[in-house]
Amino acid sequence: MCAAAGFMAWAVRGRSSGVFGPSVWRGPRNGRAVALTFDDGPSESTPRLLDLLARYGVTATFFQCGANVRRLPEVTRAVHDGGHAIGNHSYTHPLFSFRSQQFMEEELLLTQEVIEEHTGRRPLWFRAPYGVRWYGLGPVQRRLRLIGTMWTVIGLDWRLKAGAVVDRIARRVSGGAILCLHDGRELIPKPDISVTLDAVRRLVPLLLDQGYKFETIGRLICPTNLPNASSR
Numbered sequence: 337m338c339a340a341a342g343f344m345a346w347a348v349r350g351r352s353s354g355v356f357g358p359s360v361w362r363g364p365r366n367g368r369a370v371a372l373t374f375d376d377g378p379s380e381s382t383p384r385l386l387d388l389l390a391r392y393g394v395t396a397t398f399f400q401c402g403a404n405v406r407r408l409p410e411v412t413r414a415v416h417d418g419g420h421a422i423g424n425h426s427y428t429h430p431l432f433s434f435r436s437q438q439f440m441e442e443e444l445l446l447t448q449e450v451i452e453e454h455t456g457r458r459p460l461w462f463r464a465p466y467g468v469r470w471y472g473l474g475p476v477q478r479r480l481r482l483i484g485t486m487w488t489v490i491g492l493d494w495r496l497k498a499g500a501v502v503d504r505i506a507r508r509v510s511g512g513a514i515l516c517l518h519d520g521r522e523l524i525p526k527p528d529i530s531v532t533l534d535a536v537r538r539l540v541p542l543l544l545d546q547g548y549k550f551e552t553i554g555r556l557i558c559p560t561n562l563p564n565a566s567s568r
């Protein structure tokens with residue numbers, strides 16, 4: 337019983353679980369490439385993050401919620417124009433546990449459509465809200481040609497102070513790591529992401545000094561197959 341419950345918990349939330357849909361949680365370990373990812377945007381504060389990343393010439397992957405894209409399409413366009421990749425993070429950021437396949441499909445499809453409408457590009461990568469996957473998500477991802485994306489290190493930037501976020505990531509980072517931070521807070525307008533901005537301001541130069549290189553998820557996972565901008 338305990339083993340079954342443990343398996344279920346891992347299957348639903350485990351970063352390396354592919355039980356409910358194929359997913360990646362890190363890139364190749366050989367080399368110094370890592371991927372910065374930001375969830376729950378776009379938000380009113382995303383442009384400040386874009387300025388910060390541009391200052392260091394760093395590209396990242398933004399897992400955006402469709403409802404936020406609908407609210408702030410000009411910010412989504414700025415993310416795209418900045419050379420970053422945009423992934424799908426559902427439309428309304430619901431928990432997928434105990435939801436129907438049809439519900440999940442609508443959440444993912446609407447988000448594909450609104451991101452394509454404003455950037456001309458349909459996402460290739462999907463991150464489940466709260467990292468929770470459920471029965472029926474696998475076929476939905478296959479139909480929409482989305483690859484599930486978890487993380488190697490999660491920054492806990494919604495509850496830690498910036499110094500603790502930086503320490504946590506700096507201690508756990510390694511070649512191929514996918515780092516998860518947030519440029520929004522679910523669907524909340526004007527969220528306070530000052531911790532994230534502060535952490536990025538300290539983390540990016542620290543990792544660059546250690547010889548790390550920042551890539552989008554597409555380039556991190558498939559560096560040879562996707563040599564050009566389509567790898568986003």
Ligand SMILES: [Zn+2]
Pocket residue numbers: 375376425429465466522
């Ligand atoms: Zn999220």
